[in-house]
Amino acid sequence: MADYTFFTNPMSRGQIARWALHEAGADYEQVLVDWKDKPAEFLEANPMGKVPTIVHHADDRDRVVTEAAAICLYLAEMHPEAKLLPNDGEMAEYYRWTFFASGPIEQSITSRALKFEPKPEQEMMAGWGSFDRAISTIEEKLAEDDWICGERFTMADVYVGSQIDWGMTFGIIPPLPPLVAYAERCQARPAYKAAKAIDGKLIEEMKK
Numbered sequence: 001m002a003d004y005t006f007f008t009n010p011m012s013r014g015q016i017a018r019w020a021l022h023e024a025g026a027d028y029e030q031v032l033v034d035w036k037d038k039p040a041e042f043l044e045a046n047p048m049g050k051v052p053t054i055v056h057h058a059d060d061r062d063r064v065v066t067e068a069a070a071i072c073l074y075l076a077e078m079h080p081e082a083k084l085l086p087n088d089g090e091m092a093e094y095y096r097w098t099f100f101a102s103g104p105i106e107q108s109i110t111s112r113a114l115k116f117e118p119k120p121e122q123e124m125m126a127g128w129g130s131f132d133r134a135i136s137t138i139e140e141k142l143a144e145d146d147w148i149c150g151e152r153f154t155m156a157d158v159y160v161g162s163q164i165d166w167g168m169t170f171g172i173i174p175p176l177p178p179l180v181a182y183a184e185r186c187q188a189r190p191a192y193k194a195a196k197a198i199d200g201k202l203i204e205e206m207k208k
Helices: 014-024 040-045 068-078 088-113 131-144 155-169 177-187 190-207
Strands: 004-008 028-032 053-057 062-066
Touching: 004 014, 014 068, 014 155, 014 190, 040 053, 053 068, 062 068, 068 088, 068 155, 088 131, 088 155, 131 177, 155 177, 177 190
Parallel strands: 004 028
Antiparallel strands: 004 053, 053 062
């Protein structure tokens, strides 16, 4: 049995988790989830019925991890040999920007895509404030640093990079030079290429 069971669909946030699995060098077996016929073992692991979901077959027990950001950070912890964890000096940036991406950035992209952005007087209640504020904040960060923790790639870049990549691919995030350059650095990583090749092939097969 592989160390991890990976429940995913290639047309989902599962692409984030697959990239993380490859960066970590994790041994996994994928289970493809059909939206209309979700496997019982998947729903048992995650009653929300959302992908990605991983089950880590650890020595003590099976451990279920859901939510793409949590999966990324968990894999970095479980595979310290991959050197994706922050050192003490990088930890603040690592956590700050991972959760900024999982909160304000993702929410701002989703709200703009679904056309229900808050009015100016509602921005105080919205966790992301506004699309422009969220995107300009990450743009300023990446204009200063090559990677989230400065000069070194960490697992934070898998999650933040995925959100930026996704937002620009669908034309929601504008092609701002610091964000384009950052996305290109992420896309050049061997683990990114390997993971995307698998999901790209699966998507093509689904279209047949």
